[in-house]
Amino acid sequence: MSGVKLDRVVKTYGAVQVVHGIDLHIKPKEFVVLVGPSGCGKSTTLRMIAGLEEISGGTIAIDGRVVNRVAPKDRDVAMVFQNYALYPHLSVAENIAFGLRIRRTPREEIRRSVAEVAEILGLTQYLERRPADLSGGQRQRVAMGRAIVRHPKVFLFDEPLSNLDAKLRTQMRAEIRRLHNRLGVTSIYVTHDQVEAMTLADRIVVMNGGRIEQIGTPMELFTNPANLFVAGFIGSPPMNQLRGRVVRDADGPAVMIRDIRVRLPRDVSVEDSQEVLLGVRPEHVLLAARSNATPVPISLDLVEPLGSEALLHAEIHGQPFVIKAPTQGDVGRFSGLDMIHLPAEELKVFDAETGRSLITHQVSGG
Amino acid sequence: MTQWNMYSRGDKIFAMTCAILVGMFTAATLYPFIYIAAVSFSSGFAATAGKVVLTPIDFTVEAYRFILGDPRFWNSYKNTFIYTIGGTAMSLVLIIPAAYALSRPQLVGRRFWNLFIAFTMWFNAGMIPFFLNMRDLGLLDSMFGIIIGFAVNAFNIILLRNFFESIPRSFEEAARMDGANEFQVLWKVFVPLAKPAIATITLFCIVSRWNGFFWAMVLLQSEEKIPLQVFLRHTIANLSDTEEFAMTALDASYSAETITAAIIVCSILPVLIVYPFIQRYFEKGILLGGVKE
16 A cells, blocks of 8 residues: 655745745655645645646655656546546446556456446446436535545545535444455545544544645644634634743742633743633533633623534623533523633643644543 | 516617617528529529519529539539638648747747737738749749648637637646646547637638639639639630520520629528537637637
C-alpha cells in the first residue's frame, strides 16, 4: 500500500502564492481529510497530488516515487470530482469501464471488474441506465465506481458530497468510510464541512490561507486546538471566545472578564496582565454548580431546541456566548437561566495577539 | 378560454397584435415556396400569362418530365451531393480539432490564434486575391478545389469553440486521469458532448454547400463539374433561346418559368427532408454555444 508525501510544496499563479510550502506525510491506508474555508488551498493541494495542477516548488512523492513531472494518468491515482464528471452519453457500465477501455484492458476482464464494482456499490440493476436517469446518490456511487475499478494506489475526493442534500450526505458519508475500511486504499478527501472531516478522517489537516494550521486525529483537534482558527473551525457550534486579562494570585492563574474572575487550568503558560481569549466549547458549559467550576452570570437571549439538545444564545458582558445543553424533554427548564459554570479543566486559553494556544500540557484526545 | 378572460384589455391587444404579425411573417416566408411549387405544376401558358397565384393552374408534371429526362440535371445533382457531403465532411474534420485547440487554455498564443481566426469574419482578402490564390494552387475547374477551398469557416469554429469552452473542465480532467490522451479526450468525450453544436454546424455546412452558387460559377468551367445551382442559372439564362426548347414547348405544356420552378423544387427538396431531423439540435446548438455554464 502507498503513502503520499508532500515536501515544502508551493503553488503560485503568476505573482500570487496560494500554497506556501506545505509538508504532509500521509501513511499507507490512511484516510486523511483536508479541511478549511473556501480559498484556503485544499483543492489546489489535492489537484497538485492528482497532477492536474503543476507544482511551483517542493516535491510530491506517491509510494516513494517523486511524481512532480509525471502525467496524471501515470500517477496511478483516481479522483472523484465534486460534480461527478460522469459522461452523460455513456451508460453506468460504460462510465465505470471508461478508464479500463482507454487502457486497453481485455473485454472479459472489463466485464468482470465492472460487475464486481457494481456489486460492491449496489449499482448492478442500474448498469444500463444513463447518468441522467439516476438520483444524486446513485451518480455519486457511479463516480466512486469509476475510481475504484482501476484499483489505484490513492483515492482523491474533491468535495464529493457537496451537491447532495443533508440526508443523503450523511448516508453517503458512511458509505465512503465503509468502502475505505473494506478496500484499505490510501484516501485524501477535501471538504469545507468540518462534520464530514470529523466523521470520516483518520487524521484531519486544517488549512487556512495556503498553510497548514494543524494536523491531528479528529479528537486531538477538537480537544487541543493549536490556535484560534482551528478552535473556531472544528466543532459545531464553534468554540466560544471571551476576551479578558490574566491575573495571578495564590489560587493560580485566572482571567478577568470585566468583574468576572474565571479560574484557569494550572497547565497554562500566561503572564500577568496578558490579554487572552478564553475558549469554551458550548457542550462543556455546566448549568449546575460543581467544584473547580467558575460561576458566570449570563443574560439569556434565545433558545433553539434541537430535540434532545438545545442551543442557548446568551451574552456575557456584551460578548456573545452559546451553550449546548440537554433538554431532557423540556425546553422550559431554561427559562430564567441566569448563571452558568465554566469547568477549569475544559477551558482553552489563546494569546489575543497571535491566536496561539497557551495550554502547555495537551490532553490526549484519543 | 378562462385564462384568456383573465388578461387585461392591453394584454389582449398585445397578444392579438403578436399573433397577426407572426401570421403575416409566416405567410411571407411560406408564400414563395407555395408559389414556386404551384408554378412548377402549372401549364407553361398559365405560368407565362401570370395566372398562377396560390394553386397550380392546368395541373401538369410536364416540366418535371422535361428536367428529369435531362442527363445534365442528374449530373449536376450528383455533383451537388458530392460537394455537399464531401465539403461538409471536410469542414467537420478541420473545424472540430481547430475549435478544440482554441478552447484549450494551455494552447500557446491562444488569444492571438482566436483573434487571427475571428478577424476573417469581418475582413478578408476579397474576390480577386482568392481567385488568384485558387488559380496558383491549381484548384481552378477542380471538384477538390470546391471542397477544400471553402472548408473552414470562422463563424463555425467560434460557435463550436464556445460550446467546447462551456463543457465543465472536470470531464476533461476525469478522462485524463483515466488515461486518455489529447485525441481520446476530444473524440471520446468532447465530440459526443458537443453533438448539438456539431449538428448545428453540420446543418450550416450542408445548407451553404447545397446552395453554393457564386464560387462554383467562377471557379468551374467544365459543364460536367457544375453543381445544381449553376445548372439552374444556365437553364434560366439559356432555356428560352434554344431551338430545341422552342420546338418542344410549342404545345405550351411547359415553359422557361415552369422548368425553372421545377428545378428549384427539386433543389430545395433534400434540404427540406434533412432539416426536421437536425432541427432539435439546431436550436439547442445555437443557444448552448453562446452560453457559458
